[in-house]
Amino acid sequence: MIEGIFFDGETSTKKASVLHYDEQGYISFTDLDIEKIHINLIKISTRLANTPRYLNFPDGSLFETNNNDAIDEMVQTFKPSFFNGLLHSLESAKTVVIASIAIVVLSGWLLIKYGIPYFSNEIAAMVPADASKYMGQGVLDIMDKNWFEKTRLSAEKQAELRLLFKKLIKDIDGGENYKLEFRQGGVIQANAFALPNGTIVFTDELINLAANNMEVASIMLHEAGHLKHRHSLRSTVQQFSLAMFVMVISGDVSTSSSIVTAIPLMLVESGFSQEMESEADTFSLDYMLKHNISPKYFVTMMEKLEASYSDAYTKCLKESPKDVDKNKCIEKSIVAKKGSGDTKKITDYFSTHPNVKERIKRFREAS
Amino acid sequence: MGYEDTNTDNTITNEPFEFTGKASEYFSIWIVNVTLTILTLGIYSAWAKVRTNQYFYSNTLLDGASFRYTARPIQILKGRIIAFIVFMGYYASSLVSVKGTAISIVVIMLLVPAFVVMSMAFRMRNSVYRNVRFNFDKNYKRAYLVFSIPVLFIGTYLFLAAQIQTANTATPTVDPTLSILVLVLLLAIFLMVPWWEYMITQFKVVHGKFGDANFSFSATLKNYFAMYAKGYGLSILIFALLGIVMAIVIPMLSTKDAQNPMAGIMPGLVIVLILPVYLWIFAYFQTKRTNLIFGNLEVQGHKVKADLKTGYMMYLYLTNTLAIMLTIGLLMPWAKIRTVKYKASVMSIDIAGDLNQFITSQAEQQSALGEEIGEMFDMDLGF
DSSP, X not given: OEEEEEEOSSBOOOXXXXXXXXTTOEEEETTOOOOOEEGGGSEEOOXXXXXXXXXXXXXXXXXXESOHHHHHHHHHHHSOOTTTTHHHHHHHOHHHHHHHHXXXXXXXXXXXXXXXXXXXXXXXXXXXXXXXXXXXXXXXXXXXHHTOEEOOOOHHHHHHHHHHHHHHHHTSTTGGGOEEEEEEOGGGXXXXXXXXXXXXXXXXXXXXXXXXXXXXXXXXXXXXXXHHTTHHHHXXXXXXXXXXXXXXXXXXXXXXXXXXXXXXXXXXXXXXXHHHHHHHHHHHHHHHHHTTOOTHHHHHHHHHHHHHTSHHHHHHHHHSOTTSOHHHHHHHHHHHHHHSOOOOOGGGGGOSSOOHXXXXXXXXXXX | OOOSOOOOSSOEEEEEEEEOOOHHHHHHHHHHHHHHHHHTTTTTHHHHHHXXXXXXXXXXXXXXXXEEEOOOHHHHHHHHHHHHHHHHHHHHHHHHOHHHHHHHHHHHHHHHHHHHHHHHHHHHHTXXXXXXXXXXXXXXXXXXXXXXXXXXXXXXXXXXXXXXXXXXXXXXXXXXXXXXXXXXXXXXXXHHHHHHHHHXXXXXXXXXXXXXXXXXXXXXXXXXXXXXXXXXXXXXXXXXXXXXXXXXXXXXXXXXXXXXXXXXGHHHHHHHHHHHHHHHHHHHHHHHHHXXXXXXXXXXXXXXXXXXXXXXXXXXXXXXXXXXXXXXXTTHHHHHHHHHHHHHHTEEEEEESOSOOOBOOOOXXXXXXXXXXXXXXXXXXXX
């Protein structure tokens, strides 16, 4: 005897009814003029916590009941199967639930820490070099249109640096595809970056900061490290996999604000980016040590670059007369920076680059 | 759940919606779903979705009967695979060129109205109450008409704005009429948002059916303008007040050099001040929108009532956000249950006579494609 409600399949009319079944598995209802039907002909919904069960009859009619235990007993008697309520048993076993929490937390951490970077690396390496020939030109075009101007470096300086660049990439496997470009940075300031098609772009501002060509070389090697490890391709794959992962895990966060996913995403993405910067640093450092180039060049260059972004530098430029040597201000700002503490700030975790002091320390210790 | 038959005279009785889900139950279902999804590299996610929806539908009761979700996991899996390929194509195109990305965005935009229709149809036809299916008229023509107006306006705006930018870089002097035109267009877009939302919501509601009976929608354009006027007005007021507070507080914190320990807490302070405002705006629109949609919905003389409160929704969002953040996501199921429970508790239906008169209609099965692609690109399908 199972109490429930019956729907005829034609209308929404609800009839309270009681289901009976005999030893052969034939089902009938109290107060309803319906022919007996065997249990094998009806579709019974699987158990899901304590939600109602639905018995679907071939003619479209439906019986709905809250008596989960009675339905389970009936199913177990006439249609025994391993899969009956398998998911429900998993969901109601405390050990499974606790193990699941451990699996989710652990595998989530492993996936983010090792899985996604590893697979992205493999996938990036699989893309043929020819395919990346077309990647990145669009980005440079846009930057040219909006921010960059033609370089103002003298022809001699350019030739000097190109010669140096040629020498450096001779010893890098695949380096023959790397190209060097100069631009006047404008708002981009002193900077250098690598595009997936092998183009390394330097701004005039960065070149002017350098005291000698070897300091520029240390940055060339860092950018070559990005190219060598195919970092732009890798970060695209990483972003994609991360987006998929978050979607699968979170499913529905509409009950809270999007900050819930935004902050962890930012943290993980900057973690990925910092890892790639360190990789490029390693490449540069290894190359320098192998070719007897002093890592000091990277140290002095980074100090100047960092100083060029500082408030002290902008302030110094503002206060000084117009024709003053900009490098004097740089030196002043470096000195000011050195006085400040070495502590890691919270904002460092959200940055795309690792802490500059730690990067510099690595090269200083190696020299 | 009482099993006695409902009365058959035509008096109006108010029946509340009831949600019987429990956080502990749903937590178990959710964590097993996530684990199996990870262990099957995402394939189980289709089954997880069905199980989750079944849990929420079946725990929603009205007049002694439950709602039922009938989508098959295989349908959803197919949709997910196709959406995955589309998504990957989009990422690949973004690598190759900016033009490629622009083209794929335009193509996706052109498909949005079709996705919305497919998605609505899939969702409605897989919802059952009292053994009668909900339904959705797949009126693609009307969908494209409704969606084309905002797309045309925004497209024109983007085109003109791009024109100005190129003109700007070429010559420093810009044709003033062009910039005035852009400003006017921007203002028009701003003013027309309520109208578009009204049109789109109305489209979604009036094409909905329960069995053979059409939904009707009694909200007016005026309701939508009022919602936006109040929402925008109050946000501007709050931001102005906040601006004044910040103007006083910031100089106090940064008077000294950069080594001031107080300087470090600035970003945190800004978040603490901005978050409630952001949550309020979010909660306000969410609340009013739900009230407007469901509070104006009627089917065969039975009227739905919805009375969500912005203050309580904001409290829910705030506590949910904090709870989820502090437990690295483990309280997500709890947050969802209590939110749905609240929503159900403030919704009811005025039943004229009884709910026995609906007739089932023959519905063919829908492809899951629209809903899944819509989900992947995070479009707000609302309803």
